[in-house]
Amino acid sequence: MAAPSLISLLADGAWHRGPALAQALGVSRAAVSSRVGELRGLGLAVHAVAGRGYRLAAPLDLLDEAEIRSALGPGAARLDELMVLERTDSTNAELARRGGEGMRACLAEYQSAGRGRAQRPWASPFGANLYVSLGCDLTGQRAPLGALSLAVGVCVVEALAARDAQSLALKWPNDIWAGAQKLGGILIEHRGEIGGRARLIVGVGLNVTMQRDQAQAVDQPWTRLADHMATLPGRNVLAAAVVAALMEAVTGFEQTGFDAFRDRWARFDAVRDQPVRIIESDGERIGFARGIAEDGALRVEINGQTRSVYSGDVSLRLAP
Template structure:
């Protein structure tokens, strides 16, 4: 881009930043550190609680969060990008609370390559309009806006390409047993650890403006509600601790690499790489399309990103957005 962009970074709420280590801090000390009155501290704590942030208060001890929080740091995120990707990323946006990171990027129309991360989403979205549970400072909520001049493959295959890149990034971090489940899920073992939501807008001349959203469970509380399938989080699988900022940078770098490769070569370079992580191929599956359910055996994916399903001895192509796929009970 010819225009010079400046990263847009929203600082953490001061009370949260002060209590981020998870320890107790007295009301007077907190007031002095924030440069406000004791009553102002109480009012800020009340607002944070109303927003769903757990803050405990005990007479004689003061305040503390439910546990330590690992807040995102823009410089550390940028520091994990390759020089080429850092140069191509026009703007990094870091916010504390958004409705969804995809929605933030949808508000721009200037063609810049942007990434948006947030500590919390109030209306996170998954595939088919499902809600994406997005508690504060527990996971990664990341979206990238990217413009394809002339797509060399169906735009629907972008989610698969990014899924491959993310599986490889987690594998490089030492996460064992990483897999992909068509069309947009990341797994560890047989449990979901993340998902990808790609939205596209047609542009003049046959191009497409993509917004690729990634949700990754990092330290999701086990008490989280609203999840209707087996899931896991990265903290149980990383061989050594990794800050959320480093993880965010590695994931952003992987997404940018996937989009750059997809822009130049389409989906073909990702096809064999998908096969190496495919958790559905060879499995008995149920295809759920509205009120209809059919059973078959998954036979991998096609070059157009379709899932190949064998039903009653005949192979059929299933496309993202038409049918949901769940592994059939063994």
């Protein structure tokens, strides 16, 4: 059995005396104090009172590999590896460094350098959200890889809707919304091709219980699952649902391309027939979103003419 970490000992939110923590961890009292400082550096509120010890301001529902595998059921057998990390720079980067073939999932409690589209930073407070990546091999794809983020979005929101999450929507090409605010995002990275096989890393960040003071750097309206579910499932149940959704998306996309997802996307399309701003390298244009093309492109009507725009070329904003 792996040695416990300080955060796993404190996760219950109860008081734990310093000598007991030191004994459980096999370290000195001074080392316990130092590790408490590290946790505070991660943004966790750790209370310390002489004679009582240490406790977290609130309990944490920590990720657990065994619980995620149990929630996945038979689907866990499809994974060649499932790793749960306390902290990393980003789950996508972790999978890229480790390499390997087959289907590998990585989850982390904390990301020090979480990334969104166009290398934008992704708020990743400890134990508050889900940061999930899936490495997979894709052969003989039937649609541009840009459409895969749409397929992933469909499978993730359907999985959340099946657990009674409300007001879900998808904003082309890679945003998950709830109540017209950003709930999560998708980042897909291409890691090379050998003999017609593409190695992909598909990352999803999903806000679960993040507090306002943990998201001060976020520069757009955002929301969290806790505000859109009457009963919030445990994080391990949600993690398994996201991992299963990613596996479903990449398998279906490999078999049928975007065809099997296009109508399902339309059910959640947040911008169809809405005025939008298309921001390209040569300027901005105002038009109306007219749905998704067969290859995953966004169809936009501008001055009476409809054109396709692709995720690598533009940014999309709702227009006044």
